Amino acid sequence: MSAIRMIETLISPEEYIAGELRSEIRHEYISGRVYAMGGSSVNHNFIAGNFFAELYIHLRGKKCAPFMNDMKARIRDARDESYYYPDVMVNCDPAGQQNYFCNTPALIVEVLSPSTEAIDRREKLAAYQGIPSLHTYILAEQDRREVTVYRRLPEGWEKTILTGADILTVPELEFSTTLDAIYARTGLEA
Secondary structure, eight states: OOOOOOOOOOHHHHHHHHHHHOOOEEEEEEEEEEEEEOOOHHHHHHHHHHHHHHHHHTTSSSSSSETTTTTTEEEESSSSSSEESEEEEOOOGGGGBBBESSEEEEEEEEOOTTTHHHIIIIIHHHHHHTTTTTOOOEEESSSSSSSEEEETTTTTEEEEEETTTTTEEEEEGTTEEEHHHHHHTTTTTO
């Protein structure tokens, strides 16, 4: 029996961006490889939409701007370049905002689903924590009332888990909201 040699073709970031402009399906780009993204549940949409709405209202007329799931976060280091589609993202540096991606996100929200939870908790956590401008990474469960907040502090990253009647605060944006507001219309309200 002979083995068939598989040749993997990596694409450039420029080819990826050009392809995304024509594609009906969203893809994430990690070090030259492209991965198709699946759809999301009703609760996922409500939670992401609620986060966006709360941030949009709070940030209206201010320097920082919120974006919803079609704006990519670009992550670059000396060796690699990756693009992810966060569910919600806030950028406070206009110089870092490009037409189709953001180089300088300050806050990123991911709503967890069974198919993406491991990636969001490990791969994206590590990638996002490498973004110098990022001060807050939020993970929201879609099937239970729980929000995990990673906040950059001078001594490193702090992890806080919010449940019940806890209030989510993001001091850097002078923003706070209730878990009821985040979980509105999901059946997970208090």
